[in-house]
Amino acid sequence: MHTKPKSPLNNSLCLAGCVLAIALLLDAALSLNGLVPEQTALFPHAAASLKTLAADALPPGMALAGFASGIALALTLIMLPMHRVYRSREARLLQERERLAARNAELVHQAASDGLLGIANRREFERVLKLEWRRAARERQPLSLLMIDIDCFKLFNDTYGHQAGDTCLRGVADVLRTAAARPGDMVARYGGEEMVVLMPHTSLEGAVRMAERIHAMLAERDLAFCVSPVAKHVTVSIGVSSMLPVRNANRSVLVQQADEGLYAAKESGRNRTATVPNLRLITPEEEPENWTHRAQGT
Helix, strand or coil: CCCCCCCHHHHHHHHHHHHHHHHHHHHHHHHHCCCCCHHHCCCHHHHHHHHHHHHCCCCHHHHHHHHHHHHHHHHHHHHHHHHHHHHHHHHHHHHHHHHHHHHHHHHHHHHHECCCCCCECHHHHHHHHHHHHHHHHHHCCCEEEEEEEECCHHHHHHHHCHHHHHHHHHHHHHHHHHHCCCCCCEEEEEECCEEEEEEECCCHHHHHHHHHHHHHHHHHHCCECCCCCCCCECCEEEEEEEEECCCCCCCHHHHHHHHHHHHHHHHCCCCCEEECCCCEECCCCCCHHHCCCCCEEC
């Protein structure tokens, strides 16, 4: 059986009646004990009646004490429901705040990720590169970059279709995530079928070993590419660069050298890694256009 809920008007009238009754009794009690003159009391007739009734029954002090206890009980009965309502609203506000925080974190992650591959996007890569470049300059540690391109990807799309091409991209991205599993390593989509792996605190030799691991894992993954002129599975070409950065230097040099290595790897037959000749110390005076050497294959 359902009962009709009380309307807010009824609740308000009930609360107003309780407050009026408490005020009447408090005023009468104060008048009874001489704390408020009877002629100035808000309810003089009630004060006089209460005084007449209590004169022979209770001493004034006991009457006032009993009345004060009643007031305290009444206030407790009024405040407890209000406190419960307050705590309930506070809990709801806390839940809503947590939900909004989780949603904001999700939006930040979406803004920094590539929707297709689930790895960082170009914008996030540029942001992290800037931070890691400054960190490496401050700590005097090498910073390495792998520039990776899927071999003959246009031919793959033409042969198998774009949906299969998307599956191929996701497969390669998954291999890169598995290979670059150290804390601090970053895998990102640079553009199209090009991806990058940024590796702080990594020398040129360590970066080359990472590239070799990627080649081996792709061969083991064996993503079919029967018409490829390179192999019967999907392969990649990788350019590697490694530098000791200086804070005010142009960090685009690191990307440029990795791109030169990638170009050299493609020119020498694909499915291989190419590096710049040496680990370079970049000074603020050096600009990217002054780097005229070509990357050499390994």
